[in-house]
Each structure stands twice: as C-alpha cells, then as structure tokens.
Amino acid sequence: GAGVSQSPSNKVTEKGKDVELRCDPISGHTALYWYRQSLGQGLEFLIYFQGNSAPDKSGLPSDRFSAERTGGSVSTLTIQRTQQEDSAVYLCASSLGGRGEQYFGPGTRLTVT
Amino acid sequence: AQRVTQPEKLLSVFKGAPVELKCNYSYSGSPELFWYVQYSRQRLQLLLRHISRESIKGFTADLNKGETSFHLKKPFAQEEDSAMYYCALTGGGYQKVTFGIGTKLQVIP
Numbered sequence: 001g002a003g004v005s006q007s008p009s010n011k012v013t014e015k016g017k018d019v020e021l022r023c024d025p026i027s028g029h030t031a032l033y034w035y036r037q038s039l040g041q042g043l044e045f046l047i048y049f050q051g052n053s054a055p056d057k058s059g060l061p062s063d064r065f066s067a068e069r070t071g072g073s074v075s076t077l078t079i080q081r082t083q084q085e086d087s088a089v090y091l092c093a094s095s096l097g098g099r100g101e102q103y104f105g106p107g108t109r110l111t112v113t
Numbered sequence: 114a115q116r117v118t119q120p121e122k123l124l125s126v127f128k129g130a131p132v133e134l135k136c137n138y139s140y141s142g143s144p145e146l147f148w149y150v151q152y153s154r155q156r157l158q159l160l161l162r163h164i165s166r167e168s169i170k171g172f173t174a175d176l177n178k179g180e181t182s183f184h185l186k187k188p189f190a191q192e193e194d195s196a197m198y199y200c201a202l203t204g205g206g207y208q209k210v211t212f213g214i215g216t217k218l219q220v221i222p
Contacts, residue, residue, distance in 0.1 A: 033209075035212070042214030042215045045212070093157075101159045103158075104156045
C-alpha cells in the first residue's frame with residue numbers, strides 16, 4: 001500500500017516568502033507528526049496531531065510556523081516570512097494510534113536563499 | 114522534560130567487529146524507547162522497539178532503567194549496517210516523540 005507522501009520534494013524560496021509543505025499520511029493513521037531535520041541537529045519535533053487537533057505545539061520554533069490537519073488526513077505546515085535558518089528537511093510521519101512505530105515520508109528539502 | 118542523548122555523532126568499526134551505539138535518556142515516567150535507522154537515500158524507518166524485545170538484522174537493545182540507557186548492539190558488523198541511527202523516546206499515548214541527534218555508523222570493509 002501507499003506510504004506517507006510529502007510534497008514538494010524540494011522547495012527553494014526567497015527570504016521573506018511564505019511556503020506550504022504538504023503531508024499525506026497512511027490512510028487510517030490517526031496520529032501525524034512533523035519534524036525538522038537539520039545538519040548536526042538530529043530530528044527536531046515540531047508538532048503532532050491526534051485526528052485534527054494538535055495537543056502539543058510546543059516544538060514550533062516561532063509564530064511564523066503553523067500547521068493544520070483536515071479530515072483527519074492531509075496536513076499542511078506553513079512557514080511565513082521564511083528566514084535562512086528555516087532551511088532544513090521537513091519530515092512528516094504518521095502512526096496508527098499515536099504509540100509505537102512511526103512511518104516517515106521522504107521529506108521536503110527547503111532552501112531559503 | 115524528556116531528553117535523548119546519543120554521545121557519538123560518528124562511529125567507525127571494521128566489518129566483523131562488535132558494534133554498540135549508545136543512547137541515554139531522561140524521562141520521569143515509564144518511557145517507550147525505539148531505534149530508527151536511515152540508510153543512504155532511504156526513508157527513516159523503525160529498527161526496533163524495546164517492548165518487542167526482538168532482534169532485527171542482528172541488532173538488539175535492552176532497556177536499562179537503572180542506567181537510563183538503551184544501547185543498540187550487534188556482535189558482528191556488516192557493511193550494509195552503515196547508516197544513521199536515531200534513538201527515540203516517547204512517554205506513550207498521544208505524546209511527542211523525542212529523537213536523539215543520531216549516530217552515523219560507518220562499517221569499514
């Protein structure tokens with residue numbers, strides 16, 4: 001079956017522009033997670049969704065970052081007024097019930113010039 | 114607060130040598146610990162979890178609550194084991210998962 005998909009795979013944007021990153025989780029997975037992977041920083045937790053609600057937004061780096069999930073499925077991570085330090089690979093993962101194995105997408109590589 | 118520490122960013126071993134990737138954690142409750150692996154040009158994927166108590170690709174990991182460790186071990190390294198390895202922790206339920214910074218394992222032929 002289809003795994004977690006993310007789009008776009010690569011995004012180059014100019015500083016100050018807004019970007020939207022999309023995640024399609026595995027069908028039926030109720031939990032969805034966003035991470036940021038930077039060189040030498042490992043995986044930085046950003047936010048997770050249980051259904052459409054986000055009980056924990058503590059990882060969002062600033063108010064320029066927001067995320068939503070609709071219909072318990074697709075999620076969008078939006079970064080407003082991008083900065084060069086936002087350059088990273090943004091990973092999405094989903095899991096069946098919020099416990100246990102997370103299935104990761106291929107990531108979106110964001111480059112802010 | 115939950116924290117995962119992987120002290121080595123890079124671990125190089127010769128093929129056939131034993132491997133131990135270290136992971137220490139900080140968590141006040143009962144954690145669930147995982148090891149994830151990312152091979153070159155592939156997605157991050159689960160390698161093993163402590164509650165399964167199984168061996169995957171020859172790797173094992175034992176949760177030591179006294180030492181708050183969850184080290185990943187393999188008796189004989191193979192070239193195909195070269196990858197990034199991440200230790201991760203969750204408190205269970207619908208909670209965030211905290212990852213370590215990862216250790217790059219390089220198996221030298």
